[in-house]
Amino acid sequence: MNDLFRQYMLTLHDDDERNQLRERLIADQELSDQLKDQEDNWIDSYAAGQLPPEDAALLHEHLAATGQLDRLATAVALASAKSAKRRSAMPFAIGIAAVFLIGLAIPILRTREPERVAVTFALHPGTLRGAAEIPKVTMTPDRPTALQLTYQDTAPTGDCVVAIKTADSVIKDESRKPCGNGFHTHTMTAPLPPGRYTADLSTTGGELLHTYLFDVSK
Amino acid sequence: MSPKWALTAESFDRLLAALHPDRAEAAVRYEALHERLVRVFRWEHAVDPESLADDALTRLARRLDEGESVLSIPAFLNGIARNLLKEEGARRQRLQPLTDVPAPPSESEVEHHHAALETCLATWEPAKRDLLLAYYQGDQSARILNRQKLATDLGLELNALRNRALRLRERLETCIRKQIGRDTPSSNSTTDRKGKP
Numbered sequence: 001m002n003d004l005f006r007q008y009m010l011t012l013h014d015d016d017e018r019n020q021l022r023e024r025l026i027a028d029q030e031l032s033d034q035l036k037d038q039e040d041n042w043i044d045s046y047a048a049g050q051l052p053p054e055d056a057a058l059l060h061e062h063l064a065a066t067g068q069l070d071r072l073a074t075a076v077a078l079a080s081a082k083s084a085k086r087r088s089a090m091p092f093a094i095g096i097a098a099v100f101l102i103g104l105a106i107p108i109l110r111t112r113e114p115e116r117v118a119v120t121f122a123l124h125p126g127t128l129r130g131a132a133e134i135p136k137v138t139m140t141p142d143r144p145t146a147l148q149l150t151y152q153d154t155a156p157t158g159d160c161v162v163a164i165k166t167a168d169s170v171i172k173d174e175s176r177k178p179c180g181n182g183f184h185t186h187t188m189t190a191p192l193p194p195g196r197y198t199a200d201l202s203t204t205g206g207e208l209l210h211t212y213l214f215d216v217s218k
Numbered sequence: 219m220s221p222k223w224a225l226t227a228e229s230f231d232r233l234l235a236a237l238h239p240d241r242a243e244a245a246v247r248y249e250a251l252h253e254r255l256v257r258v259f260r261w262e263h264a265v266d267p268e269s270l271a272d273d274a275l276t277r278l279a280r281r282l283d284e285g286e287s288v289l290s291i292p293a294f295l296n297g298i299a300r301n302l303l304k305e306e307g308a309r310r311q312r313l314q315p316l317t318d319v320p321a322p323p324s325e326s327e328v329e330h331h332h333a334a335l336e337t338c339l340a341t342w343e344p345a346k347r348d349l350l351l352a353y354y355q356g357d358q359s360a361r362i363l364n365r366q367k368l369a370t371d372l373g374l375e376l377n378a379l380r381n382r383a384l385r386l387r388e389r390l391e392t393c394i395r396k397q398i399g400r401d402t403p404s405s406n407s408t409t410d411r412k413g414k415p
Contacts, residue, residue, distance in 0.1 A: 008261055009261070019296065019300065022258055022262075022296055022299065022300075023292055023293055023296040024292075025254060025257070025258050025261075026251070026254055026255060026258060026292040026295050026296055026299070027292030029250055029254065030377055032253075032254045032257055032258075033377070033380055033381055033384055034380075035257070035261070036257060036384055037380055037383075037384060039261075040354075040384070040387060041358065041361075044354060045357075045358060048357060050357060050358065062263070065263045066260050066263055066264075066267070068260075069323075070331070070394075070395065070398075071391060072323045073323035073327045073328050073330070073331040074331050074335065074390070074391055074394050076323060076328045076331070076332075077328055077331040077332035077334075077335045077394075078335065078351075078354060078390075079354075080328075080332060081332070081335055081336070081339070081351060
């Protein structure tokens with residue numbers, strides 16, 4: 001995300017430039033609100049798992065440094081409250097029909113329960129990882145695991161296909177959905193047993209974009 | 219400058235008068251200025267933004283009390299802010315991005331926040347609750363259109379809508395912190411989610 005928040009948080013190492021921006025933020029309520037709004041948007045995107053890994057790390061550091069990590073949990077809670085609100089707006093007739101099903105479907109209709117947040121791991125293509133050790137992905141029993149597959153160059157368009165394979169090329173997990181902006185998120189359908197895996201990111205036309213190597217540990 | 223200087227009712231009145239001739243309007247401007255200073259100090263990763271904002275305005279009041287001519291209050295406050303940030307520089311750190319992505323909040327933490335959020339929102343007027351939920355509805359791309367439609371529906375400019383939503387969110391976050399026993403943002407745990415204290 002390229003915006004004023006990023007500029008102020010990270011890329012503004014020029015003290016004169018930072019000084020000028022700080023003075024404007026003290027003088028201008030609208031600019032201050034704009035930056036605050038962008039900060040909130042970053043937090044919400046992080047909570048939704050939509051922030052690129054490097055931005056997520058930057059935001060996390062900012063919130064940790066200022067004692068505001070609790071805002072992440074609030075953002076997740078706010079998102080689930082919004083989901084509950086949308087669900088409550090279903091047509092009246094469907095609502096009546098739901099009453100008859102409620103005895104059978106109580107677990108499904110617990111709309112106020114917070115959504116499970118995936119534990120996310122960022123992976124870089126082999127060509128970018130260099131000599132760095134193979135990243136480890138840990139499966140959490142009660143939460144889904146997601147892989148953020150970062151692109152080496154520009155983001156592809158259309159749908160992306162992800163295939164998770166073991167060394168003997170047996171496909172363990174495959175998905176197809178729209179490609180992301182800075183990375184593509186693949187959420188595991190089921191926990192993988194410990195071992196070494198590759199994730200192949202391809203276009204729907206079959207063009208292999210990147211291969212990501214990772215180890216799954218307990 | 220005398221080291222024994224302290225903020226008095228007279229010096230505070232002088233500060234308000236410098237902000238606006240009308241006292242009520244001056245009080246509004248003071249509050250807004252204080253809020254902007256808190257934000258700036260927080261974005262600069264100050265350890266205690268609230269108290270630094272208080273210090274900055276007290277220093278401004280002192281200069282005015284001592285007869286200093288202040289042509290631009292924001293420029294003057296920025297100079298004070300820069301000095302205050304230098305003074306606590308040892309406590310601050312310039313951010314270095316992490317090398318990997320930290321874990322999101324735990325499920326139990328989210329559940330606590332969700333329960334607190336429900337409690338807080340239950341006491342709100344429906345119109346305010348609906349505005350907050352509608353403003354933050356959808357992902358990044360959908361939000362722009364949502365907010366434009368919401369502003370049209372409410373007969374507001376986008377800036378005015380944003381202003382209201384920001385304040386409602388701040389109010390909600392403050393309420394949630396109180397509900398879960400955290401009175402100030404800086405009083406909560408800053409434990410690194412990667413396990414480091």
